[in-house]
Amino acid sequence: VSVTAAAGFVASGVHARIRREKKDLAIVRSLPRATGAAMWTQNRVQAAPVLVSKAHLELAQPQAVVINSGVANALTGERGELDALCTAAEAARLLDLDAEEVLVLSTGVIGAPLPLDRVRSGLVDAAAALSVEGGADAADAILTTDTHPKTAVAHGPGFTVGGMAKGSGMIHPDLATMLAVVTTDYPLPEGEAIDFLRPAVDGSFNTISVDGECSTNDAVVLLSSGAAAVERTPANDEAFVLALRRVCKELAAQIVADGEGATLVAEIAVTGAASDSEARAIARRIATSPLVKTALFGRDANWGRILAAAGSAPHNGGYAHVDPSRLSLSWNGTAVLVDGTPQHVEPDVESGRAEIALDLGLGDAAASYLTSDLSYEYVRINAEYRS
């Protein structure tokens, strides 16, 4: 599993002492000449490694990715950009690449400077440790408040897609403190990787939410080694699309399930919306509502909160269209509201999963979100994060 499942990739994860106790520095590298693409946080405040990596992608095809946890290197001014550049340059030197061929990703505390000396010595260790077996160490080294590594693999006819991800707080559409590296040996010509990556991310990482936050550092990187003995054909392209989507969706689902303090995963499925964007706005509003999420934590099928959230979904400067008399809602398969009329039944809510299906009765558009509940533990983790 993980980023070395596809042929042509090596990886490693080491303890560079950026964090006190756990592995905190990973490298993923393609041995054949790779092609690749990435998607980045839409936050207006972007971390130094995001800025540096975006610039590198303009100049060259990515051959390796360096990821550190513990320090986000965000809001660190000019020094932060120099630190990210130095990280890429040092990794390139060790890997015999150009600096522009290295992407750097960081996750952790915002505003603190990257301890560059530790990163440098860690890179020496990490470069020496690169191996096909190193995927698990890499998946471990990128974690922050995650409670376990997130990896996924899918196979197509003659090729493989593998990935790792981190993220458990600040998880939200537009890639919020979430890092993922997905590798494949399926051959992708330069410039085409982004066309495969974008829809896969939109259908996976961009439809999950833990706390509605959007980070300064989020990134999803796709690297193709082209090492599979397979031809590009339309049929194989289609198989690759499916495999890539599956890996992205699995990683996204693992992130929600490991959401900070999460005791439950809820799928919010909105149907019957007047437009796609309204369906997404409503699903997103429900998935991020503190009142909905505390009710989920309390195993309380307080569906009124779902509808109150649905009725206040920001859209085009107002709220998305909802007609209370047309709303139907089912909770874990029990219809609690039909065409605006409460059914006075109590759904079963004790499990660790909630399936909430809201039909707006207005049109054909649909959207769904995965979200977690809001627990005491979420508060504890985030109130004490720096202490």
Place this chain on the structure above:
Amino acid sequence: VSVTAAAGFVASGVHARIRREKKDLAIVRSLPRATGAAMWTQNRVQAAPVLVSKAHLELAQPQAVVINSGVANALTGERGELDALCTAAEAARLLDLDAEEVLVLSTGVIGAPLPLDRVRSGLVDAAAALSVEGGADAADAILTTDTHPKTAVAHGPGFTVGGMAKGSGMIHPDLATMLAVVTTDYPLPEGEAIDFLRPAVDGSFNTISVDGECSTNDAVVLLSSGAAAVERTPANDEAFVLALRRVCKELAAQIVADGEGATLVAEIAVTGAASDSEARAIARRIATSPLVKTALFGRDANWGRILAAAGSAPHNGGYAHVDPSRLSLSWNGTAVLVDGTPQHVEPDVESGRAEIALDLGLGDAAASYLTSDLSYEYVRINAEYRS
């Protein structure tokens, strides 16, 4: 204090057994012929009493307001509207008014039917109890998870403005499960009350947030008895504007301070924005960020979270404009970031109040918000609300 401070008003609050243990039904009435106006939740899902009261306001000047706590009468279908109509009609009968002259407000659980028999017998008691001394009972009867009543009074030359409010969760712009009734003896001709009420609400109730939620039931009502022995003049109008704003701001501040589980009140002041709407969007985004609010609870001046939130403030389908290199932030008076450069100082954070001032360095627009922290207690209250 409260809604009977201004001349011409009587009020009462009784226990109608809608809730188990506390007063749950209030009436506020003007004895002289009153004029008035109201502002309502912008939620697309509006409770039955909101729909009924809006219709009544189209037909007549409001003379009395009936408010129940415990049941929101929202998402209750046709029966809910009939229940709200019956409540108004019964109150009108007891008070010798037309039904259209009565506004009905409800707050509490969504989706549960109003126990109309109890409301009816409670109205008899409440009508009999109406008195100038009843303002405190009324302020008590409208509370739900609030820990104490919220009242405010301001005096102008020869007139008085008094008000009561409830709200501690679902508190957010666009009036989110927040009810307020403001009364005055300053004379307001029919149709003009709204012109005074709207700016007062925009500058007070619409710039507070406890949890970013927007309820199905929110309302702010202004009633004028005209009983003050004072002439309308431009100078007096101006004094009334100030008194009305003061009462609304005081009630709003009390709501935030009593926010569910709140241990701290934070003022988020955004300056230097490119436009007013962007200033508001950014202040609002910060004020509603779970990561910011948990940091506030942890007394952690984690200013990176402020900036990450600022960079992801929804605006016109994208994010409001922010330039990281121009950002300056002070926390309780300590400059932690100046023109994008961290100052590596730790502000004092132990008090129950946080003053967070973010300058965007882009323009002249400004906005501010009051918000509370996100604590274990918020989670407990909202996970257990129905049980």
